[in-house]
Amino acid sequence: MASHLRDFTLMNPSNIYWSMVKEDPHDFIDEVYKILLYMGLFTSEKADFGTYQLGDVAKALYVEWRDYMPLRGGTVIWEIFKNIFIDRFFTKKMRESKVVEFITLRQGGMGVHEYSLKFTKQSKYAHSFVSDPRDEMSRFMRGLSDDLKEECHSAMLHENMNISRLMVHAKHVEDKWAKRKSRDAKRSRSLDSGS
Incomplete structure (x- = not known):
């Protein structure tokens, strides 16, 4: 001992x-x-x-x-x-405030990774909202930005989809958009300097 x-x-x-x-x-x-x-x-x-x-x-x-x-x-x-x-x-008051925090959690200015971490951490306070895997994914989607919701909605419908895979998919989409935006910005700079 x-x-x-x-x-x-x-x-x-x-x-x-x-x-x-x-x-x-x-x-x-x-x-x-x-x-x-x-x-x-x-x-x-x-x-x-x-x-x-x-x-x-x-x-x-x-x-x-x-x-x-x-x-x-x-x-x-x-x-x-x-x-x-x-x-x-x-206390009950602390528990209730954590549930409200979870229910109102939105991606806002956060990246998908940060939002996913907060979602996972706060979900332990609201078991009834995430007890079913489909409910958990729907709750996660509800907090995503509108553009990402649209992109990820069809992915959520796959039979083997779970919350972890959905989070990875959302992060992948966000990264893809960031690369495209960076590539477009480089193209426009090169066009501007070439004129």
Whole structure:
């Protein structure tokens, strides 16, 4: 156990301070999970190590909850720990604001790559909107610029299309347009200098 703890701390997981408004409990718990998964720990060990990074309030809640679990005939596993942690520290107001952020997400001035990353990150807050692969692709398309929507709509209809492939396709179309625009600009410069 001590060697696992040393390995865990050497990986420098983030802390959560509870005082910063922009702290996202989901990001914290996801980062800790990635480290614990890499370490190859069992699910019950992950919950114990996860609390190591928590502040005093969360640790007290965990200890109280962990001590109660054996009375109910179970061990603390990561998924149970994560759900209790999120329910307790990710308030309803925070959850609702994240869902609204996701629903109103639009590409705007972002490139497809940046929009795709934001879409993927924010989709974890709105499971009901992306639970079905077709709904997820439709939601992604809804936020794209109008030109890209038109180009990507037919691609979405392919049977083997999924969200990852659709994102790659949209990026490919955007890159193709950028190359064409650059090529046209070079042509017009060469025509202007040749006149």
